[in-house]
Amino acid sequence: MMKQNIMMALIVASMSLSASAQNNGNQPKTVAQNSYQDHFTRSLHDVMQDVSQRWGVRFKYNVDTIGKQLPYADFRIKPYSLEETLTNICKYFDFNWWKQNGNVYKIKPYEYPRRHTEEGEQMLAYLKTLYQNREQFETRKDSVRKEVRRILGIDRYMDSLVHKKPILGKVRRYDGYTVQNICIETLPGEHVFGSIYTPAKKGKHPLIICPDGHFGGGRYRADEQQRLGTLARMGAICVDFDLYGWGQSEAEYGKNSHQTDRAHVIQALNAEVLLDYMWNHRKDVDKTRIGANGGSGGGTHTVLLTVLDDRITAAAPTVNLASHFDGGCPCESGKPIQLAGHGTCNAELMAFFAPKPLLVVSDGGDWTASVPTLEYPYLQYIYNMYGAKEQVTNVHLPQERHDYGVNKRQANYDFFIRVFGLDCSKLDESKVKVEKPEVLQSVIR
Structure with a gap:
């Protein structure tokens, strides 16, 4: 028995030495x-x-x-x-x-408003199972729009508006257009600050409400002024305004106010207040031609404005629309409106705009890279229910990134020339005067 135990010990020792020799070579170590x-x-x-x-x-x-x-x-x-x-x-x-x-x-x-493209594809496939015809889609649309409004809570704020006369600045005259600052007290002690770009030519003009995005410089940056000034030269009245907690609004609310869900509501409220003022008090507004146009976060609010207000007749959200991204700032997704209807997304919210003219501008360098193969076909599917597939278009710029560059602006110009009958002979951005930020700011009296 003792001999057997000795022999077994020698065998185990030999195996251990062999394994050790292997590990000293090029063989990987055995992980416990x-x-x-x-x-x-x-x-x-x-x-x-x-x-x-x-x-x-x-x-x-x-x-x-x-x-x-x-x-x-x-x-x-x-x-x-x-x-x-x-x-x-x-x-x-x-x-x-x-x-x-x-x-x-x-x-x-984990980010609640941001998902993978495949999840957007799954969401759109699911949504299409909810409606196979126009009637079913209309039922879904009416229900979700009401719920979005309720979740956003905008009506409570609308009921509290102070309805004071706006403060209007001096009209500044340039080549083919004018600019005038506007300040409206919305809620007690709170204001919206913006500018109105108006064609120099007299007559009735389409109106375009232009929510701003998070590009550096806010609404005072050069490309914003170029876009609105050019649209005005071609014949459209354009109104833009500060983001909540940006520009003059920052001095009123504080820098950190933008990173709150209140920003989501107030920015939507400000768009509605400005639209109401222009609709009710500007005799040069053609009420049959009301547009919405913005980029990035301004695109999010362009989509939201079409959900909230039936007066919008044409929309052009730019470098924004996706089924898998709700907007990465609380001013876009602070209120969980995408939970309406047991789950929706910006692509479906935008589809509720059918059959009115719609342009979606996308690029290859951000979340809108999926638009040509995912969101645009979905929108065409919905528009086709109305026999209006040609009313939705997509300009995709695969080599470009997230900005409001000249090609994105050109796509906006072409769209509004077509749907609002603007004068394309006035399309010349070099004629637009880029004003200093302080010139675009209102003085509260």
């Missing part, structure tokens, strides 16, 4: 197996290193991964899909992944 008892837990850092090596990708982190442990770690790794693997890992920590350029992926905190 985790166990059922510890829920197959591994360090998140180690798991992500393994994933990086397996698929040959790099990760950037906007989250803290130090000390985090992942249970059932190896079971979350799917050898057939990197992205399913990342989803399985990230959801445990309420993270999300986003593909960047090339082989780089960014790991970020």
